Amino acid sequence: MFIAHHHRVAVLAGTFAIASALSAQTRTPPPSDFVLIESGGTFSTEFVNVAAAANGAVAFGDSEYGTPHFIPNINDGRYGNSYSWLAANVGTVGSYEELFVGVGVVFSAPADITSLALGRDNTGQYTDRADAEYRIQYSTTPIAGFNPATAVWNPIGVIFPLDNNPSSIRRLYSFGAGVISNVTAVRILTVAGGEHFDYSDYNPETEETTNYYIPYAGQAIDELEVYSTTAIPEPSAFAGLAGLAALAMVATRRGKR
Numbered sequence: 001m002f003i004a005h006h007h008r009v010a011v012l013a014g015t016f017a018i019a020s021a022l023s024a025q026t027r028t029p030p031p032s033d034f035v036l037i038e039s040g041g042t043f044s045t046e047f048v049n050v051a052a053a054a055n056g057a058v059a060f061g062d063s064e065y066g067t068p069h070f071i072p073n074i075n076d077g078r079y080g081n082s083y084s085w086l087a088a089n090v091g092t093v094g095s096y097e098e099l100f101v102g103v104g105v106v107f108s109a110p111a112d113i114t115s116l117a118l119g120r121d122n123t124g125q126y127t128d129r130a131d132a133e134y135r136i137q138y139s140t141t142p143i144a145g146f147n148p149a150t151a152v153w154n155p156i157g158v159i160f161p162l163d164n165n166p167s168s169i170r171r172l173y174s175f176g177a178g179v180i181s182n183v184t185a186v187r188i189l190t191v192a193g194g195e196h197f198d199y200s201d202y203n204p205e206t207e208e209t210t211n212y213y214i215p216y217a218g219q220a221i222d223e224l225e226v227y228s229t230t231a232i233p234e235p236s237a238f239a240g241l242a243g244l245a246a247l248a249m250v251a252t253r254r255g256k257r
């Protein structure tokens with residue numbers, strides 16, 4: 001959902017110029033922690049998506065915009081704005097770091113993971129709320145009693161959708177580090193948004209301000225996918241298993257005669 005903030009419109013042009021300057025000066029440049037392997041596309045039919053609710057993963061988060069953009073939308077198996085998570089608008093905050101909020105999933109069992117996918121709206125309808133970075137982290141803290149706030153988090157890398165991608169559809173990335181083993185959870189730290197901008201000393205002549213502010217709305221993710229090294233059995237394998245089961249039943253019946 002795009003939220004208009006009419007009182008901001010007049011300063012937007014200057015704001016974006018400053019944001020670019022701040023990006024260059026104070027924000028970490030896009031690293032090569034990830035390798036983009038697919039744009040668009042859909043759920044893998046090759047490897048198990050351990051982030052899927054359908055596979056027992058449980059979503060968590062510390063920020064939620066509200067209807068219909070609830071936290072469990074992050075892994076509900078559906079793309080699109082109506083099935084997306086949105087970070088809440090958090091009100092006045094003091095610094096860029098304080099803007100970061102988390103959303104993620106705890107797996108049903110530890111997994112060796114090789115890639116992940118995320119996007120703002122894989123249907124292509126919405127492209128807003130996708131211009132900040134997404135800091136991707138993993139945990140190997142045990143699943144039993146898992147608490148996102150106290151779990152140990154390790155960085156995988158940072159994704160800058162605006163800088164690296166021309167649109168905000170799904171992107172599938174492999175990890176530069178290869179397989180990450182025994183992972184119990186993955187989370188994304190990204191920015192919340194709202195009325196936290198401070199233009200009180202903005203100088204349109206110099207396009208400078210001494211107050212650090214970020215012109216972002218709360219970021220959106222329509223689906224987080226995390227792929228493990230476990231292959232999904234092919235249909236032919238299912239058919240084979242079903243066939244074996246049928247034979248076994250026949251054999252059992254014959255044995256009973």
Ligand SMILES: [Ca+2]
Pocket residue numbers: 073074075076077078079080083084085222223
């Ligand atoms: Ca979803």
